[in-house]
Amino acid sequence: MNIAVIGAGITGVTTTYFLTKRGYKVDLIESRRYPAMATSYANGGQLSASNSEAWNSWSNAIYGIKSLFYSNSSVIINPKPSVNKIMWLTSFIAAIKNKNKITQQICRMAIESIKLYEQIANKEKINFDLYNKGILHFYFNKKQTEHALEVNKLYDLAGLRRTRLTHDELYSIEGSLTGRQFDSIFYTESDKSGDIHKFCNSLVKQLISENKVKLINKEVTDLKKELKIYDKLILCAGVGSKKLARTIGDFLNIYPIKGYSITVNNPGENAPRVSLLDDSKKIVCSRLGEKRLRVAGLAELNGYNLDIIQSRIRPLIAWCNTMFPDIDTKDIKPWAGLRPMTPNMLPIFRKSKEDRVWYNTGHGHLGWTLSAFTAKHLVDSLITE
Numbered sequence: 001m002n003i004a005v006i007g008a009g010i011t012g013v014t015t016t017y018f019l020t021k022r023g024y025k026v027d028l029i030e031s032r033r034y035p036a037m038a039t040s041y042a043n044g045g046q047l048s049a050s051n052s053e054a055w056n057s058w059s060n061a062i063y064g065i066k067s068l069f070y071s072n073s074s075v076i077i078n079p080k081p082s083v084n085k086i087m088w089l090t091s092f093i094a095a096i097k098n099k100n101k102i103t104q105q106i107c108r109m110a111i112e113s114i115k116l117y118e119q120i121a122n123k124e125k126i127n128f129d130l131y132n133k134g135i136l137h138f139y140f141n142k143k144q145t146e147h148a149l150e151v152n153k154l155y156d157l158a159g160l161r162r163t164r165l166t167h168d169e170l171y172s173i174e175g176s177l178t179g180r181q182f183d184s185i186f187y188t189e190s191d192k193s194g195d196i197h198k199f200c201n202s203l204v205k206q207l208i209s210e211n212k213v214k215l216i217n218k219e220v221t222d223l224k225k226e227l228k229i230y231d232k233l234i235l236c237a238g239v240g241s242k243k244l245a246r247t248i249g250d251f252l253n254i255y256p257i258k259g260y261s262i263t264v265n266n267p268g269e270n271a272p273r274v275s276l277l278d279d280s281k282k283i284v285c286s287r288l289g290e291k292r293l294r295v296a297g298l299a300e301l302n303g304y305n306l307d308i309i310q311s312r313i314r315p316l317i318a319w320c321n322t323m324f325p326d327i328d329t330k331d332i333k334p335w336a337g338l339r340p341m342t343p344n345m346l347p348i349f350r351k352s353k354e355d356r357v358w359y360n361t362g363h364g365h366l367g368w369t370l371s372a373f374t375a376k377h378l379v380d381s382l383i384t385e
C-alpha cells in the first residue's frame with residue numbers, strides 16, 4: 001500500500017512510527033524544511049495525564065470574557081468577530097455540560113499514551129531529554145485546592161493517582177522550591193517531561209536511516225490531488241488540517257489557540273528539575289537536559305497570527321523570576337505556537353468522509369501527551385478495517 005502522512009509534527013511523526021512498526025514504508029510530507037518546526041517546536045514539554053482537565057467550564061468562559069478588559073490576563077480573546085471563532089466558542093460552551101466525562105476520557109488516553117512513549121524511548125534509544133521525575137501541581141488558596149480535589153475525583157475514576165504532598169515531601173522531591181509555601185501540592189509520579197522537537201527529529205532521522213520513511217518537502221494544497229498518488233493519506237497537519245479537510249468536503253472544527261514559551265538557557269544549579277504546573281496562572285515549566293528550562297503558557301484567540309508579542313512574554317519571565325529568584329534568566333529565547341484545538345478538547349482520530357483519508361489532529365493543549373495513543377489507535381484501526 002502506497003501511504004503518506006501529511007505533517008511532521010508530533011501527531012505525524014508518531015503516526016509514521018506506528019505505521020513503520022506494522023511494516024509500511026511511509027512518505028512523510030512536510031511543508032517546512034525540518035520536522036517539528038510548527039507547534040511541536042518549543043512547547044511546555046509535559047507528558048502529563050495530570051493536566052487532562054478539559055478547559056470547558058463556565059468559570060473559564062467568564063474569565064475569557066473578562067480578559068477583553070484586562071491586558072495582562074492569561075486568556076486573551078481578540079474581540080474582532082470571525083465565523084470560525086464564533087462557531088468554535090459556541091461549541092466550546094455547548095461542551096461544558098460534558099466536562100467531567102471529557103476529562104476522564106482525556107485522562108485515560110493520556111495514561112496509555114505516556115506508557116507508549118516509555119516503550120518508544122526504551123526500544124528506539126533516542127535522546128529527547130526525557131525526565132521520569134513526575135509532575136508537581138501547586139495551589140495558592142483554599143478555593144484552588146477545593147477545585148483540585150474535585151478534579152482528583154475524576155482522575156481517580158480514570159485510573160490516575162495524584163498524591164497530596166506535605167511541604168517537607170515537596171522540598172525533598174524538588175529542592176529548588178524549598179521554603180516556599182502553598183495551600184496545597186499534588187504530585188503525579190507517573191507523569192514525565194521531554195523535548196518534543198528533539199523527539200520528532202531524532203525519530204524521523206532514525207526511521208529515514210532504516211529506510212522506512214522518506215521525508216518529502218512540499219506544501220499540500222489539495223487532498224484530491226494527493227489521492228491520485230497515494231492509496232491512503234493520513235492528515236496530521238495541526239492547525240493546517242481544517243483547510244486541507246475542506247478540499248474533500250469535510251469540516252473540522254479546529255481553532256488555533258496561541259500560546260507562548262520561553263526557553264531559559266543555562267539557568268544554573270537552582271533551576272527546578274521536576275516538571276511543574278501552576279494552575280492559577282496556567283503556566284507549565286520543564287527542565288530539558290542540564291542546560292535548558294522551558295516555561296510555557298497563555299491562551300490567545302487571535303486567528304493564525306504567530307507574532308511574538310513582548311507583553312505576552314513578560315508574564316512568563318516574571319513568573320520565572322518570582323518562583324525562582326536564584327536562577328539565571330539572562331539568556332532567554334521566546335517562542336509562540338498555535339494549539340490545534342477542538343472545542344471539546346478531544347482529538348480527532350478517525351476516517352474522513354472520503355474512504356482513503358484519515359485524520360489524526362486537533363490535539364490542542366495536550367498534543368505531546370496524547371499523540372502516541374491516538375497514532376497507535378488510528379494505525380490499528382486503519383490496518384484492521
Ligand SMILES: Cc1cc2nc3c(=O)[nH]c(=O)nc-3n(C[C@H](O)[C@H](O)[C@H](O)COP(=O)(O)OP(=O)(O)OC[C@H]3O[C@@H](n4cnc5c(N)ncnc54)[C@H](O)[C@@H]3O)c2cc1C
Nearest residue numbers: 007009011031039040044046220238240259366367368369
Ligand atoms: C505554548 C504551548 C505549550 C504547550 N505545552 C504542551 C505540553 O506541555 N504538553 C502537551 O502535551 N502539549 C503541549 N502543547 C500542545 C502541543 O504542543 C500540540 O498539541 C502539538 O505540538 C500539536 O502537534 P501537531 O502534530 O498536531 O501539529 P504541528 O506540530 O503544528 O505539526 C503539523 C505539521 O504539519 C505541517 N503542515 C501543515 N499544513 C501543511 C500542508 N498543507 N502541507 C504540508 N505540511 C503541512 C506543519 O508545517 C507542521 O510541521 C503546547 C502547545 C503550546 C502552543
